[in-house]
Amino acid sequence: MDDEQRVDLGVALFIPYRYTEDRIFRALQGAGFDDWTLAQCRVFQRVAPDGSRLQDLADQAQMTKQSASVMVDQLERLGYVRRVPDPTDGRARRIVIEERGRQAVEVAGATSDEILTEWKAYLGTRNFTLLQQILEQLREITDPYAR
Numbered sequence: 001m002d003d004e005q006r007v008d009l010g011v012a013l014f015i016p017y018r019y020t021e022d023r024i025f026r027a028l029q030g031a032g033f034d035d036w037t038l039a040q041c042r043v044f045q046r047v048a049p050d051g052s053r054l055q056d057l058a059d060q061a062q063m064t065k066q067s068a069s070v071m072v073d074q075l076e077r078l079g080y081v082r083r084v085p086d087p088t089d090g091r092a093r094r095i096v097i098e099e100r101g102r103q104a105v106e107v108a109g110a111t112s113d114e115i116l117t118e119w120k121a122y123l124g125t126r127n128f129t130l131l132q133q134i135l136e137q138l139r140e141i142t143d144p145y146a147r
Helices: 009-030 038-044 054-061 065-078 099-123 125-142
Strands: 081-086 089-097
Touching (some): 009 038, 038 065, 054 089, 089 099, 099 125
Antiparallel strands (some): 081 089
16 A cells, blocks of 8 residues: 555554444344444443442543433433432432443444454454554553443
8 A cells, every 4th residue: 555545554443443333333233222322322332230329421522511411311311220319329310221221231332242253354363463562562552431
């Protein structure tokens, strides 16, 4: 590929993410989870397994707390999440994933596994592993939410 055809590195990193996001969203729709929007899914995917505070979801989704609250309200009405008291702070609430949400997570996880299997077959085990290692290393300096 010559310099005129070369894609900016940021765009090159973004393209596989968007492909994955689109494919997972279509799989969710095909499995009957067709009552939510991609924007709602982007907030939902940030809910931690043990629940998340609204401010944390807003920060990670790069939106205001008010916007995140509207999304969580919608997800709650659809049965994907529920607000519960925070066991570490009686004044706070946590957003936790409900059964419908757990079912959606299973579909998303299975689709993600399919994609990664395809990428591994295409790139080869060595290159795929190297790609994972490099991206995990970059996460150390680019992801303020790395756990």
